[in-house]
Amino acid sequence: MEKVGVYDELDNLKATELRLGLPGTEETVSCGKSNKRALPNNTEKEIESTGKTETASPPKAQIVGWPPVRSYRKNNIQTKKNESEGQGNYVKVSMDGAPYLRKIDLTMYKQYPELMKSLENMFKFSVGEYFEREGYKGSDFVPTYEDKDGDWMLVGDVPWEMFVSSCKRLRIMKGSEVKGLGCGV
Amino acid sequence: MTEEDSSAKMSEDVEKYLNLNPPCSSSSSSSSAATFTNKSRNFKSSPPPCPDHVLENVLENVLQFLTSRCDRNAVSLVCRSWYRVEAQTRLEVFIGNCYSLSPARLIHRFKRVRSLVLKGKPRFADFNLMPPNWGAQFSPWVAATAKAYPWLEKVHLKRMFVTDDDLALLAESFPGFKELTLVCCEGFGTSGIAIVANKCRQLKVLDLMESEVTDDELDWISCFPEGETHLESLSFDCIESPINFKALEELVVRSPFLKKLRTNRFVSLEELHRLMVRAPQLTSLGTGSFSPDNVPQGEQQPDYAAAFRACKSIVCLSGFREFRPEYLLAISSVCANLTSLNFSYANISPHMLKPIISNCHNIRVFWALDSIRDEGLQAVAATCKELRELRIFPFDPREDSEGPVSGVGLQAISEGCRKLESILYFCQNMTNGAVTAMSENCPQLTVFRLCIMGRHRPDHVTGKPMDDGFGAIVKNCKKLTRLAVSGLLTDEAFSYIGEYGKLIRTLSVAFAGNSDKALRYVLEGCPKLQKLEIRDSPFGDVGLRSGMHRYSNMRFVWLSSCLISRGGCRGVSHALPNVVVEVFGADGDDDEDTVTGDYVETLYLYRSLDGPRKDAPKFVTIL
Numbered sequence: 159m160e161k162v163g164v165y166d167e168l169d170n171l172k173a174t175e176l177r178l179g180l181p182g183t184e185e186t187v188s189c190g191k192s193n194k195r196a197l198p199n200n201t202e203k204e205i206e207s208t209g210k211t212e213t214a215s216p217p218k219a220q221i222v223g224w225p226p227v228r229s230y231r232k233n234n235i236q237t238k239k240n241e242s243e244g245q246g247n248y249v250k251v252s253m254d255g256a257p258y259l260r261k262i263d264l265t266m267y268k269q270y271p272e273l274m275k276s277l278e279n280m281f282k283f284s285v286g287e288y289f290e291r292e293g294y295k296g297s298d299f300v301p302t303y304e305d306k307d308g309d310w311m312l313v314g315d316v317p318w319e320m321f322v323s324s325c326k327r328l329r330i331m332k333g334s335e336v337k338g339l340g341c342g343v
Numbered sequence: 344m345t346e347e348d349s350s351a352k353m354s355e356d357v358e359k360y361l362n363l364n365p366p367c368s369s370s371s372s373s374s375s376a377a378t379f380t381n382k383s384r385n386f387k388s389s390p391p392p393c394p395d396h397v398l399e400n401v402l403e404n405v406l407q408f409l410t411s412r413c414d415r416n417a418v419s420l421v422c423r424s425w426y427r428v429e430a431q432t433r434l435e436v437f438i439g440n441c442y443s444l445s446p447a448r449l450i451h452r453f454k455r456v457r458s459l460v461l462k463g464k465p466r467f468a469d470f471n472l473m474p475p476n477w478g479a480q481f482s483p484w485v486a487a488t489a490k491a492y493p494w495l496e497k498v499h500l501k502r503m504f505v506t507d508d509d510l511a512l513l514a515e516s517f518p519g520f521k522e523l524t525l526v527c528c529e530g531f532g533t534s535g536i537a538i539v540a541n542k543c544r545q546l547k548v549l550d551l552m553e554s555e556v557t558d559d560e561l562d563w564i565s566c567f568p569e570g571e572t573h574l575e576s577l578s579f580d581c582i583e584s585p586i587n588f589k590a591l592e593e594l595v596v597r598s599p600f601l602k603k604l605r606t607n608r609f610v611s612l613e614e615l616h617r618l619m620v621r622a623p624q625l626t627s628l629g630t631g632s633f634s635p636d637n638v639p640q641g642e643q644q645p646d647y648a649a650a651f652r653a654c655k656s657i658v659c660l661s662g663f664r665e666f667r668p669e670y671l672l673a674i675s676s677v678c679a680n681l682t683s684l685n686f687s688y689a690n691i692s693p694h695m696l697k698p699i700i701s702n703c704h705n706i707r708v709f710w711a712l713d714s715i716r717d718e719g720l721q722a723v724a725a726t727c728k729e730l731r732e733l734r735i736f737p738f739d740p741r742e743d744s745e746g747p748v749s750g751v752g753l754q755a756i757s758e759g760c761r762k763l764e765s766i767l768y769f770c771q772n773m774t775n776g777a778v779t780a781m782s783e784n785c786p787q788l789t790v791f792r793l794c795i796m797g798r799h800r801p802d803h804v805t806g807k808p809m810d811d812g813f814g815a816i817v818k819n820c821k822k823l824t825r826l827a828v829s830g831l832l833t834d835e836a837f838s839y840i841g842e843y844g845k846l847i848r849t850l851s852v853a854f855a856g857n858s859d860k861a862l863r864y865v866l867e868g869c870p871k872l873q874k875l876e877i878r879d880s881p882f883g884d885v886g887l888r889s890g891m892h893r894y895s896n897m898r899f900v901w902l903s904s905c906l907i908s909r910g911g912c913r914g915v916s917h918a919l920p921n922v923v924v925e926v927f928g929a930d931g932d933d934d935e936d937t938v939t940g941d942y943v944e945t946l947y948l949y950r951s952l953d954g955p956r957k958d959a960p961k962f963v964t965i966l
Binding site: 221222223224225226227228229230231232234235 | 467469470471472527553555581608664687688690712736737738740741742769794796798853854878879
């Protein structure tokens with residue numbers, strides 16, 4: 159049976175917290191470190207916050223505490239234990255235009271393609287194809303992340319392990335904001 | 344006091360009472376005291392006992408036979424004298440909600456408690472719907488009982504927060520301590536367990552069930568004292584850290600009374616074998632990983648089947664945490680005697696199940712994953728005619744996973760296992776037909792918990808809501824005390840529950856109903872309702888208000904992600920001073936972007952004799 163991945167309900171409540179968020183308003187401008195792609199300084203328009211009772215049809219991502227199976231049981235069913243034990247590494251994920259923030263556990267993935275697929279499912283979009291020099295092509299959406307230094311980077315630029323250990327949060331940028339990344343739109 | 348002593352004393356008292364009161368006198372108790380004094384001048388015996396004392400003595404002797412807490416509660420309401428005597432003789436106290444009274448009140452009323460059962464957090468806390476550090480600490484209870492009941496022998500806790508310090512205080516304060524059971528608890532680690540193991544020299548039972556135990560990297564098994572132990576039950580299957588196997592083996596060898604042993608997944612099949620050989624008297628065995636450490640080389644592997652054959656008393660099997668199918672048949676020889684089998688952590692296919700289950704004619708309790716599929720359930724139905732309790736858990740607990748069990752399996756069980764009393768069934772799809780069939784075939788059902796994992800999912804054959812199925816359950820299962828509903832449900836389902844669910848004590852609702860009417864039906868219709876837990880359903884203040892007449896008589900009500908407002912909750916708290924009304928958000932943040940204004944994420948209300956608790960964390964507001 160496939161790994162459940164991001165849909166695991168784990169002990170950490172914050173893992174599947176649904177929150178209203180204004181994506182990307184706190185980001186900083188990156189200074190020129192040579193191996194990082196710089197993001198433009200964003201003066202983002204405030205995205206209208208939608209009320210909690212907004213009737214956006216809920217994506218099929220998991221609801222907190224549903225189905226009602228205790229974490230202990232979920233984590234201990236055979237074959238799930240074969241994965242590494244660990245606290246999990248939870249990062250917030252926002253997408254431009256989406257009303258809710260999500261949280262995912264990066265340790266549930268082994269490589270970039272798995273992560274991307276999961277994000278695509280979660281937010282119902284597609285990222286296009288990744289190219290080392292040019293970034294993502296073929297889509298309006300670009301996955302970015304904030305690293306330990308506060309710089310915004312393109313997801314995929316660094317080796318996976320380095321990414322997992324340095325990623326603080328993810329943001330899926332859209333449209334015009336993407337230009338500074340040197341991606342083909 | 345032994346029975347003989349007390350009845351001798353009783354007849355002495357009665358004699359004295361009769362001698363001093365002439366049969367024709369019909370004096371009241373107040374004047375008879377004066378009569379005694381005058382007449383007693385002629386008697387050599389000591390001052391006669393007042394009739395109240397005699398009566399209390401008699402009552403004490405009678406009440407010691409009453410163990411049921413319902414009976415005792417009734418007795419204590421008769422009059423003050425009975426209340427007093429009952430309080431003196433209650434040995435086991437059950438507290439269903441630790442916040443319904445203070446420890447001080449407990450020790451003030453009951454003076455001779457030997458056994459304490461305490462429950463803390465409400466059940467929905469198990470599903471991450473309650474922020475951490477909400478409460479339910481054992482500390483104040485152990486502190487109070489340490490002073491008041493030095494003879495305490497048994498503590499049973501469920502969903503409580505227990506620290507290592509609490510366990511240390513327990514171990515130090517109760518020299519005769521015999522039984523510790525911690526179910527779904529957290530806050531402690533192996534160091535706390537080590538202290539209990541070491542200091543409680545009379546320990547008979549140490550059972551840790553589904554609790555979170557931090558690994559303090561301590562060899563707690565070696566902390567049991569040398570020499571023969573009194574251990575009868577040792578369950579540590581939830582300890583997620585390796586143990587010193589040699590120490591465990593030695594412990595088992597010097598525990599001749601050991602009947603129940605539930606090991607954790609760090610005990611391999613070879614190690615299990617060694618334990619079984621040393622403890623053939625076991626009645627309940629948790630098999631640990633059920634997987635060998637080493638790849639066996641031909642004849643060198645131990646004879647597992649022989650070890651099971653030698654354990655002729657085993658009636659309960661669990662574990663199988665990492666089982667290897669090729670070894671499963673080793674348990675065959677005990678199958679005919681098994682009354683309880685728990686495969687719920689093992690990915691067992693129908694093919695693996697059939698040869699095992701076909702011998703389990705005496706099974707009463709069976710837990711498994713839905714990996715056994717409808718086919719496996721049919722095999723259970725064909726053989727397990729004595730089945731009383733069935734639990735089927737999802738291997739893949741997501742809304743859109745494959746559904747290997749369905750109404751087909753449910754119906755088969757209902758047709759084969761007519762004595763069924765309790766069922767918990769996770770599935771993706773269900774039909775009203777199958778649920779109705781169960782209601783008709785299994786009239787002994789007291790617990791019916793059906794979880795259709797897809798929210799709002801209708802009958803997958805007819806497309807209709809699941810109202811009729813659940814309606815049939817409440818109508819036909821006249822002994823039903825616990826119900827959990829799911830799937831697409833309209834207010835009509837709740838009207839059935841209110842109309843027929845007259846014995847229901849616990850009701851769990853999620854993603855169901857259309858309006859406040861549903862909640863009203865239940866609150867007005869179910870007189871025995873004690874525990875009501877509801878999430879993500881369109882119930883608002885009107886529905887909440889409709890239960891005002893009930894809340895003081897209920898253990899708790901939980902409403903989360905519904906449509907209630909702060910104002911509505913405040914209304915309840917103002918109207919019912921002996922009910923504590925707590926509101927909080929789901930994640931305990933103090934963030935501005937979570938709960939604001941009037942919206943209430945979670946309402947948890949419960950009756951309390953001692954008012955609101957003083958240990959509520961910041962994120963909880965008590966209205």
